[in-house]
Structure formats: C-alpha cells, structure tokens
Amino acid sequence: MFVKHGMNSGFSSLASSAVLRRQQFLIRSLKGYSVSDKIRMEAVKCLSGGASLEANAESVLRTITPSLDPTRHKGQAGKIAVIGGCREYTGAPYFAAISALKIGADLSHVFCTEGAATVIKSYSPELIVHPILEESYNISGVNDEGKRDISKKILSEFDKWMERFDCLLVGPGLGRDPFLLECVSKIMTRARQSNVPIVVDGDGLFLVTNSIELVSGYRLAVLTPNVNEYKRLVQKVLGCDVNDQNTHGELLSLSKQIGNVTILRKGKSDLISDGEKVQSVSIYGSPRRCGGQGDILSGSVAVFLFWARQCNSAAERESTISRTNPTVLGCIAGSALLRKAAALAFEHKKRSTLTTDIIEHLGQSLEAISPAS
Ligand SMILES: NC(=O)C1=CN([C@@H]2O[C@H](COP(=O)(O)OP(=O)(O)OC[C@H]3O[C@@H](n4cnc5c(N)ncnc54)[C@H](OP(=O)(O)O)[C@@H]3O)[C@@H](O)[C@H]2O)[C@@H](O)CC1
Numbered sequence: 083m084f085v086k087h088g089m090n091s092g093f094s095s096l097a098s099s100a101v102l103r104r105q106q107f108l109i110r111s112l113k114g115y116s117v118s119d120k121i122r123m124e125a126v127k128c129l130s131g132g133a134s135l136e137a138n139a140e141s142v143l144r145t146i147t148p149s150l151d152p153t154r155h156k157g158q159a160g161k162i163a164v165i166g167g168c169r170e171y172t173g174a175p176y177f178a179a180i181s182a183l184k185i186g187a188d189l190s191h192v193f194c195t196e197g198a199a200t201v202i203k204s205y206s207p208e209l210i211v212h213p214i215l216e217e218s219y220n221i222s223g224v225n226d227e228g229k230r231d232i233s234k235k236i237l238s239e240f241d242k243w244m245e246r247f248d249c250l251l252v253g254p255g256l257g258r259d260p261f262l263l264e265c266v267s268k269i270m271t272r273a274r275q276s277n278v279p280i281v282v283d284g285d286g287l288f289l290v291t292n293s294i295e296l297v298s299g300y301r302l303a304v305l306t307p308n309v310n311e312y313k314r315l316v317q318k319v320l321g322c323d324v325n326d327q328n329t330h331g332e333l334l335s336l337s338k339q340i341g342n343v344t345i346l347r348k349g350k351s352d353l354i355s356d357g358e359k360v361q362s363v364s365i366y367g368s369p370r371r372c373g374g375q376g377d378i379l380s381g382s383v384a385v386f387l388f389w390a391r392q393c394n395s396a397a398e399r400e401s402t403i404s405r406t407n408p409t410v411l412g413c414i415a416g417s418a419l420l421r422k423a424a425a426l427a428f429e430h431k432k433r434s435t436l437t438t439d440i441i442e443h444l445g446q447s448l449e450a451i452s453p454a455s
C-alpha cells in the first residue's frame with residue numbers, strides 16, 4: 083500500500099534520483115524487513131535531511147500514516163488521552179478527542195470533571211470519559227488534608243490507565259482552577275517519568291508557562307501555542323516581547339531555552355521547531371477563524387506523534403538511517419491535515435463553517451493523501 087502511493091505523486095516529488103537509487107540499494111540490502119518498511123525508513127531519512135523551510139507536509143503525512151493491516155489488534159493504531167473539560171468548556175476536549183479517532187486512533191479517552199463528563203459523553207458514545215478531576219468550587223468545604231486525599235485519589239485513578247496511553251494531550255478546555263491545575267501537574271510529572279509523550283495546548287499552556295519545569299528538557303513534549311499563548315511563553319521564558327522581525331530566531335531560542343521541546347506556533351503559517359531548525363506549514367486552510375480549530379490540531383498532533391515514533395522505531399533498526407525527530411513530524415502532519423480539512427469544509431459551508439464541519443472532513447483529507455486501500 084505504502085509502496086504504491088510512495089512511488090507515485092508525493093513521494094517522487096520529495097525524492098531526487100539519487101534518493102531513489104539509495105532506496106533501491108536499501109531494498110536490496112535490508113533483508114528481513116517488509117518492502118513498505120524499507121520505503122518508509124528511506125522516506126524518514128529524506129525528510130530529516132530536507133533543508134527547505136516549508137515542510138513537505140504531504141510526504142510526511144504519507145510516510146507516517148500506518149497502513150491498515152488486518153493482523154493488528156485494537157489499540158495498535160493509538161490510544162490517546164485528553165486531559166481537559168471543566169465547568170466552562172466541554173467542546174474543546176470533545177473536538178480534540180474525536181479528531182484523534184477520526185484520523186485513525188483506536189481509542190480516545192477524556193479525563194475531566196464530573197459535570198463535564200456527562201456532557202462530553204452525550205456528544206459521543208465513541209469516547210471513554212473519566213470524571214475524575216475536581217475544581218475548587220466543588221470542594222470548598224474540604225480542609226487541606228482532605229484536599230491532599232482527593233489529589234492522591236485523582237492520581238491513583240489516572241495511574242491505572244497511564245501506561246496504556248501512547249500520547250497524552252493536556253489542556254483543551256482544562257480551565258484555570260488552581261486545585262485542578264495542581265493535580266494535572268502531578269499527572270504530567272507521572273507521565274513524564276513513564277516516557278509518555280505529552281502534547282500541551284490551551285490551558286495546559288497556561289499551566290506550563292507558569293511551571294516550565296514540567297516540560298523543560300523533555301524531548302517527548304510538544305507545545306502548540308496560539309498567538310496569545312505564544313506571547314505569554316516568550317515573555318515568561320525569554321523575558322521579552324514577541325519580535326515579529328525575528329520570527330524564526332525567536333522560535334529557535336524559545337525551544338532551546340525550554341530544553342529542545344518542540345513548539346508549534348500557530349498562525350497564518352504554522353511554524354514548528356525543536357530548537358535545531360524551523361519548518362513551516364503554509365498549506366491554504368480556511369479564512370474562518372471559529373474557535374476549536376486548535377483543538378482539532380492538538381488532537382491530531384497527538385496521534386501523528388505516536389505514528390511518527392512508530393515509524394522512527396522501524397528506521398532506527400537500520401543503523402545507516404539518520405533519526406528524525408518524531409515530534410516535529412507529528413506537528414507537520416497535524417498542521418497539514420487540519421488545514422486541508424478546513425479548506426474542504428469551507429468549500430462546502432463557506433461563512434457557516436464550524437469546527438464540527440472541519441472534523442467531518444478529516445477522514446476525506448487523509449484519504450486523499452494516504453488511501454486506506
Ligand atoms: N468550544 C470550546 O469549548 C472551546 C474552548 N476553548 C478553550 O478555551 C480555553 C481558553 O482558550 P482561548 O483560546 O480562548 O484562550 P486565549 O488564547 O487566551 O484567548 C482568549 C482571547 O484572546 C483573544 N484572542 C485570541 N486569539 C487572538 C489573536 N490571534 N489575536 C488577538 N487576540 C486574540 C480573544 O479575545 P478578544 O481579545 O478578541 O476579545 C480570545 O477570546 C482553552 O482551554 C481552550 O482549549 C477553545 O479551544 C475554543 C473552543
């Protein structure tokens with residue numbers, strides 16, 4: 083499957099003839115791997131060497147999206163957990179979690195407050211919803227010791243599941259309640275100790291901006307700030323205002339300063355950096371700026387990050403193949419897919435385009451690049 087599409091349109095535009103010769107050499111020399119493994123490994127290598135700023139996003143998408151293999155069991159295409167959903171926000175965690183499923187993850191969990199859980203469950207029976215988080219207003223009569231017990235209980239509830247997750251997405255619709263954020267800090271610390279990749283978005287970025295040590299130096303962390311969230315990060319971490327004359331240098335510095343955490347700066351073009359280089363995704367999306375598009379993006383990045391890591395593991399088995407940062411590939415793929423889906427949705431719905439319309443076009447957009455059969 084991958085070979086057929088890899089050798090056609092997108093991949094051939096990516097590969098020079100020298101690369102194709104290398105591919106053929108790899109195919110001859112790598113015994114014991116399937117042909118699709120070999121091609122994918124080579125594609126990863128090509129992508130890692132690309133010098134241009136604009137990412138070859140379609141090739142990335144095609145490369146990291148796994149084929150639908152009948153021998154795989156439920157869960158192997160990804161188990162994602164979204165931490166978010168409180169009294170104010172139920173849409174954001176739903177958008178993120180359902181996008182993960184629509185792209186191809188097998189299971190999508192949401193960890194939220196009890197009130198939000200009922201609402202999120204009513205949006206979709208596909209999601210597995212855990213009503214474990216607590217906000218201060220709900221425990222206002224509880225003393226400090228009682229609060230510590232509640233916090234411990236939340237952590238142990240989460241612990242039961244954590245090792246199963248391929249990626250954690252922290253923040254869509256999380257809110258900013260201090261008690262809730264303290265519990266989420268502990269969840270993040272636990273996830274980091276277990277090497278679970280963490281995507282941080284929305285109010286998760288509010289938390290991380292004020293406690294940067296939660297992600298600092300963690301190579302499996304991705305931050306996806308919008309304009310405001312980026313401004314707050316720059317002010318806190320670099321101690322200055324955003325400089326639009328030095329967009330790339332600033333993003334590189336920010337990532338380096340946080341220990342090479344990958345940052346996806348959302349905007350007219352999405353900019354992605356892991357502190358080594360900056361890549362952009364400028365595929366035309368939609369002129370509609372309705373809320374929730376960032377939630378689709380972060381849910382998508384969570385899945386693609388996992389897929390890119392799986393793809394890299396195959397590449398690492400062949401020592402001659404250089405390693406590509408899967409967090410960067412995940413961001414490129416998520417950004418490109420969201421933009422393509424937004425463009426398709428806008429074509430149909432024009433001014434009335436909403437986030438749910440974009441979600442409905444995720445499958446079609448991915449299918450156009452990496453067909454299921
Ligand atoms: N349906 C739901 O449940 C959704 C819930 N969501 C959740 O909400 C939580 C908070 O996230 P957030 O994005 O609203 O917070 P933040 O970025 O501080 O913006 C606050 C205000 O800043 C402004 N502003 C925004 N962009 C700007 C720009 N480019 N340039 C200039 N100004 C700009 C604008 O206000 P304005 O200044 O226009 O009045 C905006 O309202 C978070 O958990 C998130 O996940 C969302 O995901 C949406 C769908």
Ligand SMILES: Nc1ncnc2c1ncn2[C@@H]1O[C@H](COP(=O)(O)OP(=O)(O)OP(=O)(O)O)[C@@H](O)[C@H]1O
Pocket residue numbers: 284307308309348349350351352367368371372373374375376377378379417420421
């Ligand atoms: N000015 C723009 N032109 C084109 N696309 C944009 C523009 N701004 C953002 N986008 C696209 O929309 C996506 C979401 O970015 P946005 O800044 O709306 O995030 P957000 O504020 O976090 O969204 P949410 O409402 O979900 O919280 C980005 O990945 C980007 O692809």
Ligand SMILES: [Mg+2]
Pocket residue numbers: 283284308376377
């Ligand atoms: Mg957002």
